[in-house]
Amino acid sequence: MSEGAHLRHTEAGQPDASHTAILYLEDLNVSFDGFKAINNLTLYIDKGELRCIIGPNGAGKTTMMDIITGKTRPDSGQAWFGQTVDLLKLSEPEIANAGIGRKFQKPTVFESHSVAENLELAMHGNKSVWYSLRARLSGEQQALIDETLQTIGLTDHYHQAAGALSHGQKQWLEIGMLLVQKPYLLLVDEPVAGMTHQEMERTAELLTSLAGKHSVVVVEHDMDFVRSIAHQVTVLHQGSVLAEGTMDEVQNDQRVIEVYLGE
Amino acid sequence: MFITRILHNDRGGQIMLAVLAVVLVLVPVLNLLVPEGNFLHMPTYLVTLLGKYLTYALLAIAVDLVWGYLGILSLGHGAFFALGGYAMGMYLMRQIGDRGVYGNPNLPDFMVFLNWKEMPWFWQGFDMFWFAMLMVLLVPGVLAFVFGWLAFRSRVTGVYLSIITQALTYALLLAFFRNEMGFGGNNGLTDFKDILGFSLQSDNTRMTLFVLSGLALAGGYLLCRFIINSKLGRIVVAIRDAESRTRFVGYRVEHYKVWVFMVSAMLAGVAGALYVPQVGIINPGEFSPLNSIEIVIWVAIGGRATLYGAVIGAILVNYAKTVFTGLMPESWIFMLGALFVLVTLYLPQGLAGLVQNLKDSRWFHKRVQA
Ligand SMILES: Nc1ncnc2c1ncn2[C@@H]1O[C@H](COP(=O)(O)OP(=O)(O)OP(=O)(O)O)[C@@H](O)[C@H]1O
Numbered sequence: 001m002s003e004g005a006h007l008r009h010t011e012a013g014q015p016d017a018s019h020t021a022i023l024y025l026e027d028l029n030v031s032f033d034g035f036k037a038i039n040n041l042t043l044y045i046d047k048g049e050l051r052c053i054i055g056p057n058g059a060g061k062t063t064m065m066d067i068i069t070g071k072t073r074p075d076s077g078q079a080w081f082g083q084t085v086d087l088l089k090l091s092e093p094e095i096a097n098a099g100i101g102r103k104f105q106k107p108t109v110f111e112s113h114s115v116a117e118n119l120e121l122a123m124h125g126n127k128s129v130w131y132s133l134r135a136r137l138s139g140e141q142q143a144l145i146d147e148t149l150q151t152i153g154l155t156d157h158y159h160q161a162a163g164a165l166s167h168g169q170k171q172w173l174e175i176g177m178l179l180v181q182k183p184y185l186l187l188v189d190e191p192v193a194g195m196t197h198q199e200m201e202r203t204a205e206l207l208t209s210l211a212g213k214h215s216v217v218v219v220e221h222d223m224d225f226v227r228s229i230a231h232q233v234t235v236l237h238q239g240s241v242l243a244e245g246t247m248d249e250v251q252n253d254q255r256v257i258e259v260y261l262g263e
Numbered sequence: 264m265f266i267t268r269i270l271h272n273d274r275g276g277q278i279m280l281a282v283l284a285v286v287l288v289l290v291p292v293l294n295l296l297v298p299e300g301n302f303l304h305m306p307t308y309l310v311t312l313l314g315k316y317l318t319y320a321l322l323a324i325a326v327d328l329v330w331g332y333l334g335i336l337s338l339g340h341g342a343f344f345a346l347g348g349y350a351m352g353m354y355l356m357r358q359i360g361d362r363g364v365y366g367n368p369n370l371p372d373f374m375v376f377l378n379w380k381e382m383p384w385f386w387q388g389f390d391m392f393w394f395a396m397l398m399v400l401l402v403p404g405v406l407a408f409v410f411g412w413l414a415f416r417s418r419v420t421g422v423y424l425s426i427i428t429q430a431l432t433y434a435l436l437l438a439f440f441r442n443e444m445g446f447g448g449n450n451g452l453t454d455f456k457d458i459l460g461f462s463l464q465s466d467n468t469r470m471t472l473f474v475l476s477g478l479a480l481a482g483g484y485l486l487c488r489f490i491i492n493s494k495l496g497r498i499v500v501a502i503r504d505a506e507s508r509t510r511f512v513g514y515r516v517e518h519y520k521v522w523v524f525m526v527s528a529m530l531a532g533v534a535g536a537l538y539v540p541q542v543g544i545i546n547p548g549e550f551s552p553l554n555s556i557e558i559v560i561w562v563a564i565g566g567r568a569t570l571y572g573a574v575i576g577a578i579l580v581n582y583a584k585t586v587f588t589g590l591m592p593e594s595w596i597f598m599l600g601a602l603f604v605l606v607t608l609y610l611p612q613g614l615a616g617l618v619q620n621l622k623d624s625r626w627f628h629k630r631v632q633a
């Protein structure tokens with residue numbers, strides 16, 4: 001329903017993050033058939049921050065990202081992007097164009113398109129129908145594609161169909177799609193699943209380099225990886241925040257230990 | 264040049280259009296220049312039959328655009344075809360003037376028969392050719408827009424969408440059957456005399472319509488290919504393959520779907536408008552749900568998401584239909600069904616895919632021997 005009514009918001013420009021936080025989630029609740037997946041969740045992400053979110057399976061991490069990106073509507077609560085963008089009133093594409101990019105837990109790329117075309121499609125810019133009909137890659141955009149392919153190590157796969165990539169390469173491609181989208185806020189769901197140790201290190205490097213200019217939220221199960229990048233860690237459990245702090249603080253928190261050991 | 268750029272990398276399309284060009288030159292020569300009685304002479308009824316196939320081919324391209332590339336299995340495209348046909352039929356009715364059975368200069372025969380005193384408002388303007396041609400595009404386009412906007416915005420997809428497209432054409436079938444609708448009811452519109460003052464019976468008019476059908480097919484093909492080659496085309500395929508992912512990179516999927524659906528509906532409308540003067544009649548039967556299913560079968564047999572496959576499928580299946588309905592009229596529908604099942608099972612990519620496979624394997628053999 002929100003589709004038509006909020007078209008005006010679409011090219012939102014820079015989110016108004018004049019206050020330190022860029023993402024506000026307050027008192028969110030979601031239930032699926034009576035099961036509370038998100039339970040009074042309140043969470044703030046600062047501008048330029050790199051935040052890791054951990055939590056056991058089914059804690060609601062992916063569902064939280066679904067709410068932020070408009071895939072799932074909460075039963076109650078607030079979700080704001082900066083001071084002015086009410087995420088709960090926008091559709092998925094509007095949220096994407098407002099500057100929130102997402103990498104999915106299960107890597108999803110456009111399988112029948114080439115690697116380069118995947119980046120072309122994800123690239124920031126005018127996304128309207130008539131514009132797309134006449135759009136051609138500018139030199140600048142071509143350069144961005146080449147540069148991104150370099151970053152994600154897929155230069156040699158320029159023309160290859162994305163469906164033919166390995167699991168790890170698809171992860172990289174999806175990260176590349178996120179990069180060319182140039183979002184202010186990146187939501188990264190389990191980026192290193194299926195990656196080798198070396199690739200994990202490169203991902204860690206990449207994500208840390210993005211923080212500062214962008215805000216990055218990373219959901220990850222791999223504790224070594226989290227430790228290597230995290231400043232602030234949030235632990236989700238049964239749909240709400242269980243603990244927040246540095247990795248050491250969180251790991252020594254009695255309740256967190258119980259949740260992880262109690263499994 | 265523009266056209267070579269569009270057809271770059273489209274071998275099938277190049278061949279198809281080259282064959283079409285030859286046919287468009289050869290048929291007029293054989294029909295108009297070779298004298299009757301010469302064994303090379305092509306009778307006019309054959310020209311018209313070919314012209315009918317060409318309009319079907321254009322219709323098939325329209326369906327392939329939405330089904331093959333956008334992933335929407337429309338089982339209602341016959342409706343857009345029929346609406347384009349009715350718009351043309353209304354113009355042709357007005358062209359009859361006072362030459363009808365009742366000789367009424369102001370009203371078509373069926374309205375006189377119904378005791379109507381004046382022309383209903385929606386018949387106004389159809390005496391003007393340009394207006395009728397505008398309606399050929401607008402009526403299917405607007406219907407596709409309204410239907411698409413409602414269906415796509417509420418995110419109806421898959422089988423459910425196919426079912427409501429069937430419902431759409433069925434509803435129109437029932438509506439157009441009613442005399443009160445004002446489109447000639449059961450009998451539809453027929454007994455046409457001429458178009459822009461040229462007799463529909465003359466060889467020259469028929470030849471012109473045939474050539475126009477071929478040009479429309481070529482134009483429709485190039486337009487679709489241009490769309491597919493553009494970034495819009497890549498977005499459309501992305502929607503087909505991963506609709507929700509496309510939303511998350513910022514595309515308003517509904518807008519794209521509606522746009523492509525409209526373009527496709529208008530192409531179907533043009534096909535219908537060229538079909539009607541060649542077959543000489545349009546009636547509600549064209550809205551039959553079965554017709555729309557047949558179109559999909561042509562595309563499946565030819566090979567979807569290739570465009571030229573749709574052309575091949577439409578022409579071959581309709582040629583077979585002409586032959587077999589002549590021999591055993593009752594059996595055609597079963598044969599078509601069987602053909603569809605066989606193709607689905609053994610040639611999932613249709614004839615176009617078969618050709619591709621043969622080529623690939625030949626290439627493969629050469630490589631192995633080398
Ligand atoms: N669309 C849905 N319908 C029903 N239940 C759902 C739906 N989406 C999520 N859930 C349930 O909500 C709970 C939270 O799921 P979620 O995917 O957010 O967990 P997660 O923290 O991402 O887990 P994981 O670490 O396994 O990815 C799970 O119990 C899941 O089964």
Ligand SMILES: [Mg+2]
Pocket residue numbers: 061062063105189
């Ligand atoms: Mg998850």
